[in-house]
Amino acid sequence: MPLQWFLKYRPKSLNEVENEDEAKKELTEWIESWLKGNPSYKAVLLYGPPGVGKTTLAEALARDYKLELFEMNASDSRNLNDIRSMAERASVTGTLFGIKGKLILLDEVDGLNARADAGAIDAIIELINKTKYPIILTANDPWDPSLRPLRNAAKMIELKRLTxxxxxxxxxxxxxxxxxxxxxxxxxxxxxxxxxxxxxxxxxxxxxxxxxxxxxxxxxxxxVRKKDRELDPFEALRSVFWAKYYWQAKSAVTDTQIDYELLLRWLDENIPLQYTDMEDVWRAYDALSRASIFLNRAKLVGWDLLSYTFDLMGPGVAFASFEKKKPTYKAKWVKYQFPQYIQQLAKTKETRDALDSLLRKIGVIIHASKDKTLNDFLPLFVIYYKKFHDKLDKELELTEKEKDVIKMLSSLYEGITEQPKEEERKETTERKRSTYYRRKKS
Structure with a gap:
């Protein structure tokens, strides 16, 4: 069988790689900082759509700097032990044939599933912290919330589509x-x-x-048939906001595999960045809120209603701007942001997990569901815990994180239930009376 041409003519050197000058510069500076012994990052994350040359760039870098390349596909090794045993061997052992260094390539890290591949991302983070050699990670779409630890641990370098x-x-x-x-x-x-x-x-x-x-x-x-491809979040946003026709905006939200609720979050975060006129912003959020309503109805009643969600969060948001009706209209380029809501969820994950664990433990004792425990019993439990914490710690086998959650809830409940002082109550009453008489006179 003849060798496939894309392998046969794959660039052998960074100089042969087309159209990625900025990425090549960043990658070269990073590997040279490693060779000098003072890297600012132990790993880089090369990201971009399929076919732009992420793996090719890593292989060319290894050849140019005469590094032994240790390559493994992260999505094919789906648990902590596989990744740890294979990658750690490469990260601490010497090189073959007298080559002066080693480059570790973990391909397709976005193929890891947060649930099915539990522990794999933690293993990669551990590998990055321990490694004696530079590491390159690759991903088509690095914006999944579960990959946030990798985005923080590595220098991100974007590869763009070939023009x-x-x-x-x-x-x-x-x-x-x-x-x-x-x-x-x-x-x-x-x-x-x-x-x-x-x-x-x-x-x-x-x-x-x-x-x-x-x-x-x-x-x-x-x-030759047109390549089917899915839009990443940034492409989807740009396609919505820049759409000149109804079908373009609707295609933008249907040609992506981003979760519907997550796409709503992306639009929510970036509407104020794209639209500067407050009436345009208002119309866009009005369409987005209606899209959210229809998405919830689709889940409860039937998925036939999903088309209304697409209509509202695609064309509804796209044509919230009346500027598009002008013949001189030109779309404004904006640097879009990752949803802060998702970032906050990632930051509070440990606390939320500890709260869930605490509610389950209490629920087992009082024979109640998690929701009922949270709404009806938790405030009483926090008050009770102040007096009998030694007994409850032992009986429920509470972890330090769960104890921290109880302390946090205790201070929160105290702030809510704290009664205002007598002087403050009098001052508030007098202020209300004076406001009332001023309005009556006017």
Whole structure:
């Protein structure tokens, strides 16, 4: 079986990598800081859509700096022990053949599932903290909330989709090397269909060329199909806010695999950044709130109502701006932000887990559900705990985190139930009376 062209013509050096000058510069500075012994980050996270050359860039870096490459696919090793045993061996043992250093590549870390692959992300963080060698992680979509620890532990470097001219240079070089006659129009068509994915474009070129010995525009139109791809959160937002037609905005919210509620959070966070006119902001939030209502109704009544959610959070948000009706309208470029709500959930995860654990322990004793324990019994338990904490600590086997939650709740309940002093009550009453008489006179 002939070697696939995207492997055969994969760049061997960073200089051969097209269209990623900024990423190459950041990556070079990072690896040189490692070689000097003072890296600011022990790992980098290369991220970008499929086919932009994340793995290729890592391999080219290893060749340029004569580093032994230890490569493993993180999503194929799905538990803490697998990742720890394989990667730790690479991180602490010496190199082969007298090579001066080693580069560890963990591919597709976004393929890890927070539940199914429990402990894997913790193992990677542990590996980063202990490693004696530089580590490169790769991901198509690094914005999943479960990957937040990796985003914090590594230097993030974005790889962008290949634009038309760099991709055309790559395809032309392959045609010349393979002595294939290829029409310029055919190359343009393949590039348009590839959506910036170099691997897809090269595979399509090889498929037509090996079948017919040449590539014409007619052959390309008959054989090459548009690449199906999913939009990442930033692409989805840009496609919504920049949409000029109804169908474009709706496609933007349906062509992404982002959870519907998470996409609502992304839009919620970035509407005030994209729209500066307060009436536009109001209309966008009005559409978004209605989208949220229909999403909840769809869950309760039937998924047929989901189309209304798409209509409101896509076109509804996109055309909240009346500026789009003007012929001179130009979309404003905005640097979008990750939802703070998700960040806050990540920061408070340990506290929330401790509260859930505490509620379960109390619920077992009083034979009540978690919700009933939280709403009806927890305030009484906190008051009771002040007097009998030694007994309750032993009986419920409370952890330090659970005790911290009780202390936090105790201070919270005290602030809510604390009665105002007599002087404060009198002052408040007098203020209300004077306000009442002023309004009556006016």
């Amino acid at each position: 038309k001219y760099p991709l055309k240079r790559i395809l032309k070089k392959i045609c010349e090397a393979e002595k294939i006659v290829c029409e310029d129009e055919a190359l343009d068509f393949i590039i348009d269909q590839s959506e910036g994915d170099a691997r897809y474009a090269i595979n399509m070129l090889q498929g037509v060329a090996e079948g017919y010995g040449r590539v014409t525009i007619d052959m390309a139109k008959n054989l």
